[in-house]
Amino acid sequence: ELKVEQNPLFLSMQEGKNYTIYCNYSTTSDRLYWYRQDPGKSLESLFVLLSNGAVKQEGRLMASLDTKARLSTLHITAAVHDLSATYFCAVDKTSGTYKYIFGTGTRLKVLA
Amino acid sequence: KAGVTQTPRYLIKTRGQQVTLSCSPISGHRSVSWYQQTPGQGLQFLFEYFSETQRNKGNFPGRFSGRQFSNSRSEMNVSTLELGDSALYLCASSLDRERWQFFGPGTRLTVL
Numbered sequence: 001e002l003k004v005e006q007n008p009l010f011l012s013m014q015e016g017k018n019y020t021i022y023c024n025y026s027t028t029s030d031r032l033y034w035y036r037q038d039p040g041k042s043l044e045s046l047f048v049l050l051s052n053g054a055v056k057q058e059g060r061l062m063a064s065l066d067t068k069a070r071l072s073t074l075h076i077t078a079a080v081h082d083l084s085a086t087y088f089c090a091v092d093k094t095s096g097t098y099k100y101i102f103g104t105g106t107r108l109k110v111l112a
Numbered sequence: 113k114a115g116v117t118q119t120p121r122y123l124i125k126t127r128g129q130q131v132t133l134s135c136s137p138i139s140g141h142r143s144v145s146w147y148q149q150t151p152g153q154g155l156q157f158l159f160e161y162f163s164e165t166q167r168n169k170g171n172f173p174g175r176f177s178g179r180q181f182s183n184s185r186s187e188m189n190v191s192t193l194e195l196g197d198s199a200l201y202l203c204a205s206s207l208d209r210e211r212w213q214f215f216g217p218g219t220r221l222t223v224l
Binding site: 031033041042043044045048088090092098100101102104105 | 147154155156157168169170202204211212213214215216217218
């Protein structure tokens with residue numbers, strides 16, 4: 001069964017600091033997604049990672065994928081208040097019965 | 113370019129009724145996916161339509177159904193509403209198989 005675990009669930013950090021959000025999944029998957037959700041808002045796509053060793057960066061966010069460890073990380077560099085949001089990872093699996101599973105989300109609060 | 117639109121934005125129904133939600137994708141996008149977000153279950157994938165065909169389906173009962181029209185607009189229908197169907201329903205469209213998705217603002221359904 002495909003399961004996705006994110007940690008931490010909550011993260012409060014100071015502006016200017018670095019931190020990493022972890023996303024573990026239980027079985028082989030095809031794609032790894034990262035999304036951002038602001039309170040009361042919809043989702044925004046951040047990254048789609050397709051292959052082992054993939055690394056993508058956008059501004060202060062960098063996502064990487066290790067398919068052997070079944071682990072993706074979302075690294076935040078020099079956090080700013082505008083990054084406060086909930087971040088979700090998700091994976092999908094197309095072989096056999098299609099599965100698309102989200103992590104529980106990490107609520108990030110960046111303190112000024 | 114206009115974004116993904118969803119109508120209605122808010123909806124209140126009573127148990128046993130049925131509801132139809134609509135999603136208009138970004139022009140040229142042929143894939144439309146639907147998601148449910150609740151405080152208890154989190155984000156869950158409902159189904160994906162591509163060129164008027166259901167391509168993938170999540171683990172939801174048959175009360176949840178959808179369709180896609182030739183102009184790529186999609187509707188989802190929930191029959192015999194239950195209290196647990198109260199949720200934010202998100203629609204997303206994408207252009208390609210890598211599934212970089214653009215999300216609509218969501219429809220918040222409340223079942224009384």
